[in-house]
Amino acid sequence: MAGRPRGVDDAAILRATADVVGRVGPAGLTLAAVAREVGVVPGTLMQRFGSKRGLLLALAERAAESAEADARTSPERLRREHGSALAALTALLVESMEPMKTPQTYANHLAFFCLDLGEPDFHAHALTVHRAERRAVEELLTAAVAAGELRAGTDVRPLARSVQAMSSGAGLVWALDREGTLARRMRQEIDEVLARHVAAPVPADQEES
Numbered sequence: 001m002a003g004r005p006r007g008v009d010d011a012a013i014l015r016a017t018a019d020v021v022g023r024v025g026p027a028g029l030t031l032a033a034v035a036r037e038v039g040v041v042p043g044t045l046m047q048r049f050g051s052k053r054g055l056l057l058a059l060a061e062r063a064a065e066s067a068e069a070d071a072r073t074s075p076e077r078l079r080r081e082h083g084s085a086l087a088a089l090t091a092l093l094v095e096s097m098e099p100m101k102t103p104q105t106y107a108n109h110l111a112f113f114c115l116d117l118g119e120p121d122f123h124a125h126a127l128t129v130h131r132a133e134r135r136a137v138e139e140l141l142t143a144a145v146a147a148g149e150l151r152a153g154t155d156v157r158p159l160a161r162s163v164q165a166m167s168s169g170a171g172l173v174w175a176l177d178r179e180g181t182l183a184r185r186m187r188q189e190i191d192e193v194l195a196r197h198v199a200a201p202v203p204a205d206q207e208e209s
Contacts, residue, residue, distance in 0.1 A: 013038050013045065014062045017055055022099055025108035026056060026115055056112070057121055064128035071132035075139045085144035086198075090190050092136060093167050094183045103175040106182070110172070130164070137163050151199045159197060166193045 016037035020029050031042040031052055049055040074095075078088035100106040116126035141156040141163070170189040174182050 008038055008040055008044075010048070010058070011062075013040075013048070013055075014059050017059045018099065021056075021059070021112050022105045022108055025111040027111065029056070031055065056115070057125075060116065060122050060125035064125040064132075067129040067132035071136040071139075075136050075143070079140070079143065084149065085140050085147055086149050086194065089137065089140040089144070089163070090187055092133075092140065093163070093190060094186050096133065096167070097171060097182050097186060100171065100182055103178055106171055106175045110175075134160055134164060148199050150194070150197045154197050159193075162193055163190065166190065 013034065017029070017034050020033050020037060024033070029052065031045045034055065035042045035045055045055060049058055074092055075088060078091045079085055082088045082091055100109055113126065116122040137160040138156050141150065141154070141159055144150040145152065145154050145156065166189050167186065170185050171182060174180075174185040179185070
């Protein structure tokens with residue numbers, strides 16, 4: 001397409017857009033700031049995305065596509081890496097918050113989420129992200145039941161809803177009280193949500209020899 005500089009693809013521009021959102025929020029983002037980040041002129045972004053809103057909408061769409069891809073591959077990958085479905089679940093949720101290393105960055109991404117809630121086009125992509133994460137959480141909880149990490153008969157669907165609600169709330173509370181890191185807070189809260197569902201260890205004298 002005319003006007004597209006070689007070596008700068010949409011993926012690089014959208015990564016830069018996410019970085020700028022994290023620093024200044026969607027209200028403070030400008031095409032000029034993103035253009036400087038990737039080494040192009042603002043006119044290139046206008047040609048490619050049409051406007052600031054078009055750029056942010058493209059970012060939301062890419063996030064939805066990535067979430068659906070991750071929901072298909074991340075549960076199995078994380079189980080291999082961590083050797084446990086529950087450890088994989090914790091890693092999944094901590095990874096999802098990885099860009100939000102400071103309360104200010106969290107606040108800026110939260111502002112973008114509020115944009116998602118307020119506009120139908122953005123909301124559709126945010127809902128896709130939410131549902132994709134829910135599938136991944138349910139898959140890992142189901143695997144944890146099958147592996148004996150969670151009690152037999154645990155109803156994973158309502159538990160998955162609780163886990164997702166905790167994930168959202170933990171970030172907000174952490175951004176307010178600013179105690180420790182977000183990753184540590186997430187791990188603590190996940191442990192608390194799952195505590196009453198975790199299977200009791202088998203006493204050593206009852207284990208099969």
